[in-house]
Amino acid sequence: MAENGLGWREKVLNLESMNPCIKKVEYAVRGPIVTRAVQLEKELKEGAKKPFTEVIRANIGDAHAMGQKPITFLRQVCALCMYPELLNDPNFPKDAKEKACKLLEACGGHSIGAYSASPGIDCIRRHIADFIERRDGGIPSNPDNIFLSTGASDGIVTILKLLVSGEGRSCTGVAIPIPQYPLYSAALAELNAVQINYYLDEENCWALNVEELRRAVGEARRHCRPRALCIINPGNPTGQVQSRKCIEDVIHFAWEEQLFLLADEVYQDNIYAKGSQFHSFKKVLFEMGPKYSGTVELASFYSISKGFMGECGFRGGYMEVINMDPGVQQQLSKLVSVRLCPPVTGQIVLDAVVNRPEPGDPSYPQFKQEKQAVLDALAEKARLTEETLNRAPGFRCNPVQGAMYAFPRIQLPPRAVEAAKAQGKAPDMFFCLQLLEETGICVVPGSGFGQKEGTFHFRMTILPPLEKLKILLQKLTQFHAKFLREYS
Amino acid sequence: MAENGLGWREKVLNLESMNPCIKKVEYAVRGPIVTRAVQLEKELKEGAKKPFTEVIRANIGDAHAMGQKPITFLRQVCALCMYPELLNDPNFPKDAKEKACKLLEACGGHSIGAYSASPGIDCIRRHIADFIERRDGGIPSNPDNIFLSTGASDGIVTILKLLVSGEGRSCTGVAIPIPQYPLYSAALAELNAVQINYYLDEENCWALNVEELRRAVGEARRHCRPRALCIINPGNPTGQVQSRKCIEDVIHFAWEEQLFLLADEVYQDNIYAKGSQFHSFKKVLFEMGPKYSGTVELASFYSISKGFMGECGFRGGYMEVINMDPGVQQQLSKLVSVRLCPPVTGQIVLDAVVNRPEPGDPSYPQFKQEKQAVLDALAEKARLTEETLNRAPGFRCNPVQGAMYAFPRIQLPPRAVEAAKAQGKAPDMFFCLQLLEETGICVVPGSGFGQKEGTFHFRMTILPPLEKLKILLQKLTQFHAKFLREYS
Structure with a gap:
């Protein structure tokens, strides 16, 4: 309802009249937990005192946000297409220039703006x-x-x-x-x-x-x-x-x-x-x-x-x-x-x-090295995450064979489940919100992905840099141990 | 239906079973006329003899495809964000670099890949x-x-x-x-x-x-x-x-x-x-x-x-x-x-x-000049299109006060309307297809936008370069005169 100086007037588009299918939509990966994480970041920036100094966003598979560097060749080709004056720049490798030229030829008016x-x-x-x-x-x-x-x-x-x-x-x-x-x-x-x-x-x-x-x-x-x-x-x-x-x-x-x-x-x-x-x-x-x-x-x-x-x-x-x-x-x-x-x-x-660089192309060695470094680091972090979680009581984590996430099962004591229900929250949401408030770690409750009734999980990415991931895992397992004590 | 070696099998997703709302969707700007234009371009490339040497795509408001050059400043800022090594390149102006730095700071991990x-x-x-x-x-x-x-x-x-x-x-x-x-x-x-x-x-x-x-x-x-x-x-x-x-x-x-x-x-x-x-x-x-x-x-x-x-x-x-x-x-x-x-x-x-360059910024003079040149050229082409069409018999074109299109009304003789109907085509589609086949000019029939029953129009962009637009308008009016003779 809106006041218009002449009394109240109902909105044309309101929660009752809007598309009911859209209301049913849920998207946990950017849901309430992330909204709260953004708020916390803002509060930290404004000088608020928290038990942590930064929010670690392990909620979404966003590698660059977690510090992964772009593959040079991809950016070179795209920058050349973006600003073709760079085709004269000797700092760009020949194969990137050749690919950019062919791509520009395929664009309307030779512009990526078409x-x-x-x-x-x-x-x-x-x-x-x-x-x-x-x-x-x-x-x-x-x-x-x-x-x-x-x-x-x-x-x-x-x-x-x-x-x-x-x-x-x-x-x-x-x-x-x-x-x-x-x-x-x-x-x-x-x-x-x-x-x-x-x-x-x-x-x-x-x-x-x-x-x-x-x-x-x-x-x-x-x-x-x-x-x-x-x-x-x-x-x-x-x-x-x-x-x-x-x-x-x-x-x-x-x-x-x-x-x-x-x-x-x-x-x-x-x-x-x-x-x-x-x-x-x-x-x-x-x-x-x-x-x-x-x-x-x-x-x-x-x-x-x-x-x-x-x-x-x-x-x-x-x-x-x-x-x-x-x-x-x-x-x-x-x-x-x-x-x-x-x-x-x-x-x-x-x-x-x-259409990546092939052996013999000027960009090949760097491309290969950068690609392998990313994949090796991810493999190492996948292993570390699984092992660390499985060593901690109350976690059970399947091997992270691929992709970018661990989805460990967590033990939540009946008293925690009751406390969550009293607040109208899913028990794993209750856990994840407390984890966020106390440690700054942002992960997504399993209820956002679906899980068997009575089981609880969360999804975390394995993307933070190794040293940060180690700290994250340590804080996480410590928090969970404390949580177990508190609600048992 | 698909043969599988064991007889015919109906597709799961076929024209009967698919979403009926999608079937109702029509989008004339990239509809059958454009499909035919693309075919003609291919045929020309393969050496086919046509009464024209190039297809002029006046069907869509795609300025760069028609030869308009990108505004340098926009591309500079984006190229700097794309490939931040360029922040050290003295050929990029200071204000573009400053803007790019601020934008990168606002990106997760300082990367536009986040x-x-x-x-x-x-x-x-x-x-x-x-x-x-x-x-x-x-x-x-x-x-x-x-x-x-x-x-x-x-x-x-x-x-x-x-x-x-x-x-x-x-x-x-x-x-x-x-x-x-x-x-x-x-x-x-x-x-x-x-x-x-x-x-x-x-x-x-x-x-x-x-x-x-x-x-x-x-x-x-x-x-x-x-x-x-x-x-x-x-x-x-x-x-x-x-x-x-x-x-x-x-x-x-x-x-x-x-x-x-x-x-x-x-x-x-x-x-x-x-x-x-x-x-x-x-x-x-x-x-x-x-x-x-x-x-x-x-x-x-x-x-x-x-x-x-x-x-x-x-x-x-x-x-x-x-x-x-x-x-x-x-x-x-x-x-x-x-x-x-x-x-x-x-x-x-x-x-x-x-957040464009302001007076005093290094990029301002070029930005202002490029922007004004584009808008001046468009104004000139808007005027030219309206005037040329209104001078030709059988066209009536309202002033192109803004945007990027003329939507002239065209006279189509009753015999043309009958001929179109005999082919199961809308009369203006019939006209536009013939125009395309004979001149290589691609415009969109008014029926794709809607028009009063019994009136016929087409939409053409005013985007081709001035000299090409003049030729287009000449060919178009000549073709229409011939079309009128043929069907009267």
């Missing part, structure tokens, strides 16, 4: 297809099936939009893992689709169990029409890397149950555990033979925000669609044209990632 | 608020009401999303001008809201007539719930610049009818006609006194793709919301957080636009 074609710049789509072919041992990739996007989220939401239809019992159901990355639940809430939960097996390193998938989809068939299955591999928040066998089982299941597959493979470069290996859904699909490769509909997603790049701010990514109905693919092309084009700088960085 | 806050980088929101205050003669602007976006389209769709609710007679209706920019119809189709058409007055320079608005909204009340009113000023595709009086009338109408106002003001820097002046809806709203300024809900949109910048590829923009219900504004904040953040390079360019 709109690109809506699915992305043609030659970048070709470079991506080549990249996928190399990754998948020569299985062909068609540039027409590549759509660049504004980060992977944009691609995922676009495919879900196409899939959603019907109401009541014929409403589209989409199966997602629990725990999940909350983009999925948020998009399904916004689109008013049915979320079908399949639980990952915490006792088995968060593996996907096809029997559980069958249970979830089978039960869902009673009240909706399951039409899509989302997979996150490597897992977010779980850090699990799926075995080839598991992927085969999932593909067979999708074939059997007639489900469109969405493979969120944005962490495909982030594999740390010995014995773990990334298998793309597309490669496994094609290796399973024409019964599957000729029928199972698949969209796979990639992002420059993750991997060794961590260039989140650019909002760059792509999806590859396989076996999509040609008419639907035309509809997809039309749909993405309404938004004109993905950010061109994100496209440029993506090109530099997939 | 996610920003979801509504945009804090200091950029403050700079935008200052910019709006200066524009509006001191009327206060609150940075908390500024949300950066991925181009203006993203902001518009976000607000529409909040507004949509209900079904049948209580379904949200949104009034849009006809002719309109087809983002609006596309977004309303996707969101399954009711599009309410109010016709602009072609006989009166495409002015908005409040009586017509009243008719449209009044009639719509019988079958939906009108809740929002979209205004495009300066007009796209009409080029009309609204008078202060007209804006006052619209605001009064919105107050009276309880409508949320969406003011698409992305062409606010593009004013060419003598006597025309840009008045922001916000300024007029506040000057109308507290009865209005304390109640009427307004969102205004801005973009770096238009104006003198033309930086379309960066996908940068902002919206300012006024009088939004605080609870709804929280929901808006939550909604934008799901997409993490707008592209940071677009935010950086936007900052350089609103």
Whole structure:
């Protein structure tokens, strides 16, 4: 209600009248815990006394914010495209200049300020297809099936939009893992689709169990029409890397149950555990033979925000669609044209990632060294996080085989659960908020990702610099020990 | 249907099963005419003989693609942020370096590769608020009401999303001008809201007539719930610049009818006609006194793709919301957080636009000169287009007072209309396709924007370089004369 000098007047757009689907949307990764973290940072800046001197944001996979340095080559190519006068600067390497020139030639008016074609710049789509072919041992990739996007989220939401239809019992159901990355639940809430939960097996390193998938989809068939299955591999928040066998089982299941597959493979470069290996859904699909490769509909997603790049701010990514109905693919092309084009700088960085320096190129040694350093550091931090947490009483942490997160299970005493409920808070939110207030460590409660009833977790990134991560882990385990004492 | 070696199998996602709202979406600016233009370019490249040597894309407001050069200062600031080693380069001016340093300080880990806050980088929101205050003669602007976006389209769709609710007679209706920019119809189709058409007055320079608005909204009340009113000023595709009086009338109408106002003001820097002046809806709203300024809900949109910048590829923009219900504004904040953040390079360019060089700054003279040169050239081309078309028989073109387009009315003989219908095409699409095939000129049929039954138009941009625009206009008028002869 607003006063207008002539009495009260109701808002046109208010909480009662607004889109009810938007109200249902939740996104824990930037939810209330982060709002409080931002407040705390402000209070610290204004001189408030706290039991800590800085807030450590381990809530979101934001590598550069945690101090990871950009890969020089990516920034060089993009800076050259941004300000082509630099093509005369002898400090820039020749291969970066050559790539920038080719990219500028592909831009309208030779400027990255022009709109690109809506699915992305043609030659970048070709470079991506080549990249996928190399990754998948020569299985062909068609540039027409590549759509660049504004980060992977944009691609995922676009495919879900196409899939959603019907109401009541014929409403589209989409199966997602629990725990999940909350983009999925948020998009399904916004689109008013049915979320079908399949639980990952915490006792088995968060593996996907096809029997559980069958249970979830089978039960869902009673009240909706399951039409899509989302997979996150490597897992977010779980850090699990799926075995080839598991992927085969999932593909067979999708074939059997007639489900469109969405493979969120944005962490495909982030594999740390010995014995773990990334298998793309597309490669496994094609290796399973024409019964599957000729029928199972698949969209796979990639992002420059993750991997060794961590260039989140650019909002760059792509999806590859396989076996999509040609008419639907035309509809997809039309749909993405309404938004004109993905950010061109994100496209440029993506090109530099997939069309990277090769041995013999001037930029190769530095590129290789920087890339390896990032991945080695992440592997070390993945190991350290798992080991430290498992040494502490009250934590149980599966191996961080890949991705950028640990999702440890935490013991919360019944008295803490009661205290949380008295405050109307989820018990793990209650824990995380206290952790934040007392230590400045910002992690996201497991309830924001989903977890089995009665279990409690949080997601933390393994991204802080090693020395800071050590301190974080120490503070965290100390705080938890104190918390256990206090509520037992 | 797909063959799998074991017979046919229906696609999970096909034209029957897909989201029916997406099927209804149309976006003429990148529709079939552009698909054909791209094909023709390919054929030309492959050596095909055509009656022309190049396709001139006058279909979309893409200044750089038409040869407009980037404003140096914008690119310098962004290149410095992209590759901070350049801060040591003596060829970059001091003020650009200072701005880049401040922006980098505001980025997580001092990198534009970090996610920003979801509504945009804090200091950029403050700079935008200052910019709006200066524009509006001191009327206060609150940075908390500024949300950066991925181009203006993203902001518009976000607000529409909040507004949509209900079904049948209580379904949200949104009034849009006809002719309109087809983002609006596309977004309303996707969101399954009711599009309410109010016709602009072609006989009166495409002015908005409040009586017509009243008719449209009044009639719509019988079958939906009108809740929002979209205004495009300066007009796209009409080029009309609204008078202060007209804006006052619209605001009064919105107050009276309880409508949320969406003011698409992305062409606010593009004013060419003598006597025309840009008045922001916000300024007029506040000057109308507290009865209005304390109640009427307004969102205004801005973009770096238009104006003198033309930086379309960066996908940068902002919206300012006024009088939004605080609870709804929280929901808006939550909604934008799901997409993490707008592209940071677009935010950086936007900052350089609103926080531009001032007299005395090293970059000021060049910035001022480049900006003025772009705007002067556009004014000259606006005049030339209008005059040339009005001299040719069979065209009638209102003055291009602002924006980047002419939307002339064209005479199509009854025999042409019949021939078009026989081919199942809209008559103006039939004309535009022939124009493209014979001259290589790509313009968009009026039917893609909406027009009064029985009238025919097309939209063309005034962006080609002057000499090319002259040739385009000559070819266009000659083609039309021939077309008239052929079908009369």
